[in-house]
Amino acid sequence: MKRFIVYALLIFCSLLFAAPLFWAVTTALKSQSELYLFPPKWIPSDWKFINFVNAWTIQPFNLFLKNTLIVTLLSTIGQLISCTLVSYGFARFEFKGRNLLFLVVLATMMVPWEVTMIPQYMEFNYLGWINTLKPLIVPSWFGSAYFIFLLRQFILTIPRELDEAATIDGASKFGILVRIIAPLMGPALILVGVFQIMSCWNDYLGPLIFLNDQTKYTLTLGLSQFKGMFGVDMQSIMAITCLISIPPLAVFFFAQRYIVGGIAGTGIKG
Amino acid sequence: MAHTYPQTVGKQSASLGPRRKRRWGGAAPYLFIFPWIFGFLVFTLGPLLFSLIISLFDWPIVGKVHFIGLGNYVEMFTDDPLFWKSFGVTLKFAALFVPLNIAVGLGLAILLNQNTRGNAIFRTAFYLPSVISGVALAMIWSWVYSGDYGILNYFLSIIGVQGPDWLNDKNWSLVAMVVASLWGQGSMMLVFLAGLKGIPKDLYESASIDGAGKIRQFISITIPMLSPTILFNLITSIIAAFQQLTLALLLTGGGPMKSTYFYAMYMYENAFKFFKMGYSAANAWFMFLIVLTLTFLVFKSSEAWVFYEGEMKRKPEKTTKSVRKGRSA
Numbered sequence: 001m002k003r004f005i006v007y008a009l010l011i012f013c014s015l016l017f018a019a020p021l022f023w024a025v026t027t028a029l030k031s032q033s034e035l036y037l038f039p040p041k042w043i044p045s046d047w048k049f050i051n052f053v054n055a056w057t058i059q060p061f062n063l064f065l066k067n068t069l070i071v072t073l074l075s076t077i078g079q080l081i082s083c084t085l086v087s088y089g090f091a092r093f094e095f096k097g098r099n100l101l102f103l104v105v106l107a108t109m110m111v112p113w114e115v116t117m118i119p120q121y122m123e124f125n126y127l128g129w130i131n132t133l134k135p136l137i138v139p140s141w142f143g144s145a146y147f148i149f150l151l152r153q154f155i156l157t158i159p160r161e162l163d164e165a166a167t168i169d170g171a172s173k174f175g176i177l178v179r180i181i182a183p184l185m186g187p188a189l190i191l192v193g194v195f196q197i198m199s200c201w202n203d204y205l206g207p208l209i210f211l212n213d214q215t216k217y218t219l220t221l222g223l224s225q226f227k228g229m230f231g232v233d234m235q236s237i238m239a240i241t242c243l244i245s246i247p248p249l250a251v252f253f254f255a256q257r258y259i260v261g262g263i264a265g266t267g268i269k270g
Numbered sequence: 271m272a273h274t275y276p277q278t279v280g281k282q283s284a285s286l287g288p289r290r291k292r293r294w295g296g297a298a299p300y301l302f303i304f305p306w307i308f309g310f311l312v313f314t315l316g317p318l319l320f321s322l323i324i325s326l327f328d329w330p331i332v333g334k335v336h337f338i339g340l341g342n343y344v345e346m347f348t349d350d351p352l353f354w355k356s357f358g359v360t361l362k363f364a365a366l367f368v369p370l371n372i373a374v375g376l377g378l379a380i381l382l383n384q385n386t387r388g389n390a391i392f393r394t395a396f397y398l399p400s401v402i403s404g405v406a407l408a409m410i411w412s413w414v415y416s417g418d419y420g421i422l423n424y425f426l427s428i429i430g431v432q433g434p435d436w437l438n439d440k441n442w443s444l445v446a447m448v449v450a451s452l453w454g455q456g457s458m459m460l461v462f463l464a465g466l467k468g469i470p471k472d473l474y475e476s477a478s479i480d481g482a483g484k485i486r487q488f489i490s491i492t493i494p495m496l497s498p499t500i501l502f503n504l505i506t507s508i509i510a511a512f513q514q515l516t517l518a519l520l521l522t523g524g525g526p527m528k529s530t531y532f533y534a535m536y537m538y539e540n541a542f543k544f545f546k547m548g549y550s551a552a553n554a555w556f557m558f559l560i561v562l563t564l565t566f567l568v569f570k571s572s573e574a575w576v577f578y579e580g581e582m583k584r585k586p587e588k589t590t591k592s593v594r595k596g597r598s599a
Binding site for chain 2: 086208
């Protein structure tokens with residue numbers, strides 16, 4: 001009996017979580033005549049795959065896709081390189097002020113973006129970077145506290161004997177990082193990469209604040225523009241919603257076990 | 271400081287053996303952490319101090335800047351009804367969202383922890399909405415909440431309830447926003463799940479031998495053992511509640527009748543709609559202080575209700591006490 005209740009609850013909750021997603025997909029496939037029916041139709045009688053093609057051409061989504069790919073790719077590469085270097089510095093060296101600096105790294109996670117948003121905007125404005133993709137890319141090349149923390153914890157689990165053996169063989173500190181440590185960091189680097197790809201792809205407030213010319217828009221910003229547009233059908237909005245959700249969902253399925261483990265791990269340590 | 275590094279390197283590699291060099295490393299560690307130091311100065315510390323400074327100025331994005339001391343702060347407390355309105359809306363949102371978020375996250379984690387078959391599938395289903403963009407989430411919910419054609423009101427009509435036009439009804443818009451936010455908070459559930467898995471099974475076994483029922487076990491074992499995780503989730507929920515902006519911008523635009531005009535949105539509009547940079551920076555600092563105060567209070571109270579297993583293990587050895595004495599002496 002208890003088993004039965006647990007299963008019933010699990011299935012009920014799954015439906016609650018999945019229903020809006022399912023509803024978005026079927027709406028995207030509906031024809032105009034079936035869109036505004038009450039009671040609504042769950043499954044469209046005629047599957048209009050052409051809706052996806054039509055929606056994609058309402059705005060220059062190819063261009064938005066290109067911008068999003070540039071930002072996501074470059075900022076992820078930057079994040080991986082910079083966070084690897086910094087976390088290695090914190091994990092493998094003893095130097096003056098290390099513990100204090102690491103405390104500062106952790107403390108920066110507490111600073112809300114609202115407080116730094118305006119000066120950053122003015123900074124980028126001064127540099128002439130507003131309305132370019134640079135504000136969305138360049139800061140990633142200087143590491144992010146959360147990822148540095150994650151990677152440092154991981155490096156600490158790698159035995160130091162490996163470093164020492166390499167030192168005897170004449171490897172430099174940088175050589176040790178590149179040849180010994182980095183190859184062993186696979187799972188942690190995948191986790192950082194996946195988190196960065198998803199947060200970059202899904203970012204809305206960054207592009208909203210730093211971009212104002214349509215040719216520079218990212219996908220999320222393009223989708224949000226539908227909100228104020230006149231005469232855009234719900235199936236087009238849902239079609240774009242579904243299309244831009246595919247990559248993060250795909251990345252999630254590919255890296256599920258890393259993500260679940262990663263989130264759980266930080267929670268316990270935090 | 272930077273110009274002294276090369277000297278140190280030279281000295282150390284010359285006079286100290288390789289062993290000493292490995293231990294202290296000279297300039298190398300600073301070179302490795304340099305990206306973070308630079309980024310911290312330019313993108314965090316600099317802006318943080320600069321925003322404190324501009325909060326003391328009347329600072330339009332174009333035009334003349336002049337110093338007004340605490341004028342911005344005085345104006346927002348005494349002469350800006352929108353400040354109080356938006357602050358109230360955010361407090362109300364936090365009061366609904368934070369406890370519900372904890373309860374839902376914990377509830378789902380407990381369900382997933384029952385070792386049922388197909389656990390991974392259920393876990394994935396619960397987490398899926400957290401993967402997609404906030405914009406996509408907002409678009410989906412604006413359609414779900416639609417008064418005339420929405421799926422939510424359809425389900426309500428089946429049980430004979432005439433649902434409101436959720437997002438355009440000032441009594442329901444904030445509640446609708448809370449529910450939509452809860453939908454995308456799967457990471458909280460994962461953190462709780464990990465916490466539950468970390469509770470030793472033998473605690474439950476000995477409790478049931480002593481005759482404790484399921485509810486008793488939940489109150490006396492699960493909650494105390496999980497309290498550090500609850501603390502973590504409580505703080506992240508509070509911060510998330512105060513930063514909520516995307517949903518307000520996209521679902522309601524702050525309306526109807528400012529019922530979902532969040533504090534973050536008020537700040538955003540002051541900066542990027544009215545271009546009152548100094549005023550908005552003052553708004554931001556007020557929020558920062560409120561969040562810090564709340565976090566501090568939660569931490570302070572946690573001494574009373576958070577239970578750390580490690581502390582109990584250490585106490586019988588009487589080491590903590592003697593160490594503390596030694597330090598103060």
